[in-house]
Amino acid sequence: MKETRPIAALQEELIDEFSLFEDWMDKYEHLIELGKGLPLIQPELKTDDKLIKGCQSKVWLHSEMDGDTVVFTADSDAIITKGIIAVLIRVFSHQTPESIVNADTSFIDEIGLKEHLSPTRANGLVSMIKQMKLYAVAYQAQLK
Amino acid sequence: MALNVQEIRNDFPILHREVNGHPLVYLDNAATSQKPQQVIDTLVHYYSHYNANIHRGVHTLSQEATDAYEIARKKIQAHFNIRHTHEVIFTSGTTHGINLVANGFSSFLKEGDEIIVSALEHHSNIVPWQMLCERTGATLKVIPLNENGTLIFSEYEQLLSSATKLVFVNHISNALGTINPIAKIIEKAHEVGAAVLIDGAQSCSHVKPDLQALDCDFYVTSAHKMCGPTGVGMLYGKLEWLNKLPPYQGGGEMIKEVTFEKTTYADLPHKFEAGTPNIAGGIGFGAALEYLNNIGFEAIAQYESELLAYATEELLKIEGLKIYGTGPDKTSVISFNIEGIHPYDIGTIVDKLGIAVRTGHHCAQPIMDFYQIPGTVRASFAFYNTMEEVDRLVSAVKKAKMMLS
DSSP: OOOOOOHHHHHHHHHHHHHTOOSHHHHHHHHHHHHHTOOBOOGGGOOGGGBOTTOSSOEEEEEEEETTEEEEEEEESSHHHHHHHHHHHHHHTTBOHHHHHHOOOTHHHHTTOGGGGSTTSTTOHHHHHHHHHHHHHHHHHHHO | OOOOHHHHHTTOGGGGOEETTEEOEEOBTTTOOOOOHHHHHHHHHIIIIIOOOOSSOOSHHHHHHHHHHHHHHHHHHHHTTOSOGGGEEEESSHHHHHHHHHHHHTTTOOTTOEEEEETTOOGGGTHHHHHHHHHHOOEEEEEOBOTTSOBOHHHHHHHOSTTEEEEEEESBOTTTOBBOOHHHHHHHHHHTTOEEEEEOTTTTTTOOOOHHHHTOSEEEEEGGGGTSOTTOEEEEEOHHHHHHSOOSSOSSSSEEEEOSSOEEEOOTTGGGOOSSOOHHHHHHHHHHHHHHHHHOHHHHHHHHHHHHHHHHHHHHTSTTEEEEOOOSSBOSEEEEEETTSOHHHHHHHHHHTTEEOEEEOTTOHHHHHHHTOSOEEEEEOOTTOOHHHHHHHHHHHHHHHHHHO
């Protein structure tokens, strides 16, 4: 089982990382780089039931339990979306269902991706977070 | 006469704002147009001077509001060259108009009847007909596309038969900008006795249709695409059709007499205008038509075709950029992709540079399926856009390409 740090610490790390970039272009370029390192979903799992609704680009999200933590993999056909989901996976993957369910997500705002948080925004960041939390809720129920 | 774009831009307060630290470049005109001060003032004046319910009050305000609303109807009639004022039905917009007709036709159709739509349709012009077919047992037939985004006319002729009861085609495609040969489409449909509804949502800001000359049975459009307010539009129907169609919604305004045994419906156009209408919107619609006619549709069309030609030429210089919808007749809409890059990514980056374009399937998924793409970036130009704004778009797309590839 992969050793991981608490969600709050990972969020702090991302906030620090993104604060290095003053200009939005550098920030997006970093996001795109993160997208390239996204833990990819197995091709055979890229089925329609793994698609997250509410995204203008396609986002497939898969989860499984590894010991007592949840492991997420994903993919998207848009690179900025891949970056966003990579950020979320860095924070939420290899965490216990309980900590995912209870996690605060205001760090998105602090790393300067606030505009993606609006529920009307078609990229579905809100839907991605919701889907990750729903998986966590389901695993939590299984564990009880 | 050539139009003075700088002077025109002064009429549109929103064009002077900044977005993400850059002066706004608004290229999402196919979704909705911006509003000139003249239209905004008309709305403010209505609400601050003579707001009242119409058609029933005896008091002065109600009379004034009724007069203004009915003058707007006459402006619409004149603009579209409609024979009778009562053939102009105020709606909440194009979608409402389509649904009103689709609902009305459900009592005329039976199993074996056919409805023809084009593969270029907006979802709002597909879904109501699918619902109508489900209700009546009629079949939906689709006119297929050429690779350049134009309709295959010979296929349309093949689809027509005595079973065809209705043909529904948009005047101009919102996703690609293709101008459809509606005069020929209408003529052919009438030869087999089918009625034709034209969706003019996308066309009315670019051209001025003469509905008597076109001879269509129905024409629908929305004010907000042509510098008018949102939430108001018009349905034109030939008198004989409007008399035949049953009312769509029950309520106030649309009745003549109500007893518990029977209600008789009001005369046209009120039969289709149940409830208190969008009074300010209707009056604003009239003001928008006046504004556009003052500029002149010939000047608008001429200038927009220059914008389109320049933007097409400049965008095509970007390596890997492909334009969808390259037919000979099109309006100032450019739907494109860059090889290997998702349209959503391009849209996100150019927005950061203050440029508003639309990305996605533009409510026309069948078109995207035809090209086997998830969507496009769509830049749609209006007469208040400038050549400099085209340059800004092109440089933003180049920057996006650099960042994303």
